[in-house]
Amino acid sequence: MVRDLRVCFVGDSFVAGVGDPRHLGWAGRLAARAHAAKLPLTSYNLGVRLQTSADVRARWRAECGLRLRDGDDLRVVFSFGVNDAMHVDGRPRVAPEESAANLATMLGEAATEGWPALVVGPPPIDDDGHNARTALLDELFAEVCRDASAPYVSVRGPLLGSDVWTHEVRAGDGAHPGADGYDVLADLVEPRWQEWLGY
Secondary structure (H helix, E strand, O other): OOOOEEEEEEEOHHHHOOOOOOOOHHHHHHHHHHHHOOOOEEEEEEEOOOOOHHHHHHHHHHHHHHHOOOOOEEEEEEEOOOOOOOEEOOEEOOOHHHHHHHHHHHHHHHHHHOOOEEEEOOOOOOOHHHHHHHHHHHHHHHHHHHHHOOOEEOOHHHHHOOHHHHHHHHHOOOOOOOHHHHHHHHHHHHHHHHHHHOO
């Protein structure tokens, strides 16, 4: 029997691949690489621009439920946080503790549904103050994932050290990279992705 593997990628504009002229982003690249490796994967991109963890929490279960109602191996990848850390009137759109609580809730809901979850941390943008705030989220998210026994991929540090990522973000809109930057991000996530899917 052929494995019926279905994965929903849920999150923000980085999940959607904004800025990528190939319209794949890192999620599409991982799905394409899995396909090339003969993994029978059906993937769904549920990334929405400007959404915070609170926005994702409000919609994710219903959207994934429509897509993960059949099949024998049903999974979810979460990635968000950049928009949580954006300042509005001197405050982050979502407080760090609330962001962490939102992630914990979503991981708990995924476990209840029987959907294994993988979490990818927020990437850096061209703003040092903002990156300092996402550094805290990165730590909190890693802790939540440890508590939930969910795999977590921290990408912030490696991307800050990537000339390709930083150049493309600066050359773009100050937040999103182009195709080469998404290649770098996909490369960072791929080892844990392969381990998680078992191929």
